[in-house]
Amino acid sequence: MRIATWNVNSITARLPRLLAWLESSGTDVLCVQETKCAEEQFPFDALREIGYEAAVNATGRWNGVALLSRVGLDDVVVGLPGGPEYDGAQEPRAVSATCGPARVWSVYVPNGREVDHAHYAYKLRWFEALKAAVADDAAGERPFAVLGDFNVAPTDDDVWDPALFEGATHVTPAERDALAALRATGLSDVVPRPLKYDRPYTYWDYRALGFPKNKGMRIDLVYGNAGFAKAVSDSYVDREERKGKGASDHAPVVVDLDL
Numbered sequence: 001m002r003i004a005t006w007n008v009n010s011i012t013a014r015l016p017r018l019l020a021w022l023e024s025s026g027t028d029v030l031c032v033q034e035t036k037c038a039e040e041q042f043p044f045d046a047l048r049e050i051g052y053e054a055a056v057n058a059t060g061r062w063n064g065v066a067l068l069s070r071v072g073l074d075d076v077v078v079g080l081p082g083g084p085e086y087d088g089a090q091e092p093r094a095v096s097a098t099c100g101p102a103r104v105w106s107v108y109v110p111n112g113r114e115v116d117h118a119h120y121a122y123k124l125r126w127f128e129a130l131k132a133a134v135a136d137d138a139a140g141e142r143p144f145a146v147l148g149d150f151n152v153a154p155t156d157d158d159v160w161d162p163a164l165f166e167g168a169t170h171v172t173p174a175e176r177d178a179l180a181a182l183r184a185t186g187l188s189d190v191v192p193r194p195l196k197y198d199r200p201y202t203y204w205d206y207r208a209l210g211f212p213k214n215k216g217m218r219i220d221l222v223y224g225n226a227g228f229a230k231a232v233s234d235s236y237v238d239r240e241e242r243k244g245k246g247a248s249d250h251a252p253v254v255v256d257l258d259l
Contacts, residue, residue, distance in 0.1 A: 001028050001029075001071070001100065001101070001102070001256070001257045001258075001259045002025070002026055002027050002028050002029075002254060002255070002256050002257075003027070003028065003029045003030075003031075003099075003102070003104065003145070003147070003222075003254075003255050003257065004025070004027045004029070004030050004031070004147075004238075004252045004253060004254045004255065005030070005031040005032075005033070005106065005147035005148050005149075005220055005221075005222060005252065005253050006018075006030060006031070006032060006033070006220075006241075006248070006250060006251075006252040006253070007032075007033040007034045007108070007148075007149040007203075007220060007248060007249075007250035008032055008033070008034060008035070008248050008250075009034050009036070009248040009249055009250065010034065010035070010036040010037070010248075011032065011035040011036065011037060011042070011043065011064075011066070012036070012037055012041065012043075013036075013246070014246070014248055015043055015046065016246075017241070017246060017247070017248075019046060019047075019050060021238075021241055021252070022047075022050060022052065022068070023050055025238070025252075025254065027254070028069065028070055028071045028099070028100070029067065029068065029069045029070075029071065029099045029100075029102075029104055030052075030067075030068040030069075030252075031065070031066075031067060031104065031105075031106030031107075031147040031148055032065060032066040032067070032068060032106060033064075033065050033106065033107070033108035033148050033149045034063065034064060034065075034108060034149070035056070035058045035063075035064030035065065035066055036061055036062060036063075036064055037058055037060075037061070037064060038058060038059060038060050038061075039056050039058050039059070042054065042056050042058060042066070047068060051070045052068045052069060052070050053068070053069050053070070053072075053073045054066055054067065054068050054069075054073075055067040055069075055073050055076045055078070055095050055097050056078075056095065057078045057079060057092040057093070057094065057095040058092050059091075059092045062091075063091050063092050063093055063108060064092050064108070065092060065093060065094060065095050065106045065107065065108050065148070066095060066106060067095055067096070067097050067099070067104060067106050069097070069099045069100075071099050071100035072098070072099055072100055073097045073098075073099060074097060074098040074099075075097060075098045075103075076095070076096070076097040077095070077096045077097070078095050079092070079094055079095070080093060080094040080107075080126070080129055080130060080133060081129075081133045082129045082132060082133060083126060083129040083130075083133075084122055084125040084126055084129060086110070086118075086119065086122045091110070093107060093108045093109070093110065093126070094106070094107045094108075094130070094133075100259070101142075101143055101259045102142070102143040102144065102145065102228065102257075102259065103137055103142055103143070103144045103145075104144075104145055104147065105134065105145070105146040105147065105148070106147060106148050107130065107146055107147070107148035107149075107150070108148055108149050109123065109126060109127065109130075109148070109149065109150045109151045109152070110122055110123040110126050110151065111123070111151050111169065112151065112169035112170070112175070113169065114168075114169060115167065115168070115169060115172060120169060123151070123169075123175070124174060124175070124178055127175075127178035127179075127181070127182065128178070130146070130182065131178075131181055131182050131185060134146055134182075134185060134187075135185045135186075137225070138185035138186035138187050138225050139185060139186040139225070140225065140227075141227055142227060143224070143225065143227040143228040143231060143257070143259060144224065144225045144227065144228055145187075145190075145222055145223060145224035145225070145228045145255075146182075146187065146222075146223045146224075147221070147222045147223070147253075148220065148221070149203075149219060149220050149250065150179065150219055150220070150221045151169075151170060151219055152170055152171075152175045152176060152178070152179050152219060153165075153170055153171050153217050153218055153219055154176060154179055154189060154218070154221070155176075156171070157199065158199070158201075158217060158218035158219075159171060159216075159217050159218075160199075160201070160214065160215045160216050160217065161215070170217065170219065182223065183223060186225050186226065187223040187224060187225055188223065188224060188225075188226075188229045189221060189222070189223060190222040190223070190224050190228075190229060190232055190235050190255055191235070192222075192235040192236045192237045192253050192254070192255070193234075193235065193236045193237070194236070194237055194239065195236060195237060195238070195239045195240065196239055197214050199216070199218070200218055200236075200237045201214065201216025201217055201218050201237070201251075202216070202217070202218050202219060202220035202237055202250055202251055202253055203216060203217045203218075203219050203220065203249060203250045203251075204216045204217075204242060204249060205249060206249050210249075211242055211243075220250055220251075220253050221253075222235065222253060222255055224255075228257070231257040231258050231259050232255060232256070232257055233256045233257065233258050234255075234256040235253070235254065235255045235256065236253075236254055237251050237252070237253055237254075238251055238252040238253075238254055239251050
């Protein structure tokens with residue numbers, strides 16, 4: 001079974017690449033983030049034509065997540081149970097479902113913007129709600145994983161120059177503590193191998209030649225429980241998909257499992 005996660009940075013803009021990648025990669029389940037469309041604009045028909053069902057949590061031009069599966073979509077939960085609101089509403093940042101033998105979440109953790117911004121406090125509350133929502137599945141026997149854009153680099157090795165991020169979001173002790181608390185529910189970090197260079201970055205800014213110079217970050221993560229982690233046979237960052245015209249600023253993270 002092949003499961004992947006990919007922040008596509010607009011599913012409408014990326015649709016031709018997404019469809020081609022799904023067909024060429026042999027992915028069974030894809031967790032998508034930053035769809036940037038309302039549910040009524042989601043490309044259900046185009047995905048169905050190549051064999052994928054979709055579970056979607058999307059309300060407009062920002063945020064939005066989805067699960068694409070060709071091995072079933074059962075017991076779908078749209079949203080983060082008990083999740084906090086921002087500006088009076090719960091943003092579309094989580095969707096979960098059972099896909100064949102595994103239970104899977106696609107999440108798009110809030111960015112946080114700046115440490116003294118209200119969005120940063122919201123980010124930490126969101127992590128607390130996520131931890132509570134996944135605890136039972138994380139400790140269970142059924143293969144289970146939370147995949148997505150976590151907007152946190154777990155360690156200094158996961159950013160190209162830690163000194164440049166000092167005092168900024170994505171690397172603060174509070175954010176990394178939130179990741180550690182999430183792992184403590186029974187999850188482990190499935191670290192992918194890079195296809196080039198020595199670090200498995202998953203995101204490179206469009207600006208300042210970030211990708212050609214490999215000025216990247218590892219913020220797209222796969223956190224699996226014991227049943228998931230022990231089934232992993234390979235994991236890698238598909239860096240090739242970050243290349244070329246019309247690419248997302250994130251690359252897919254692919255996980256192969258013997259299930």
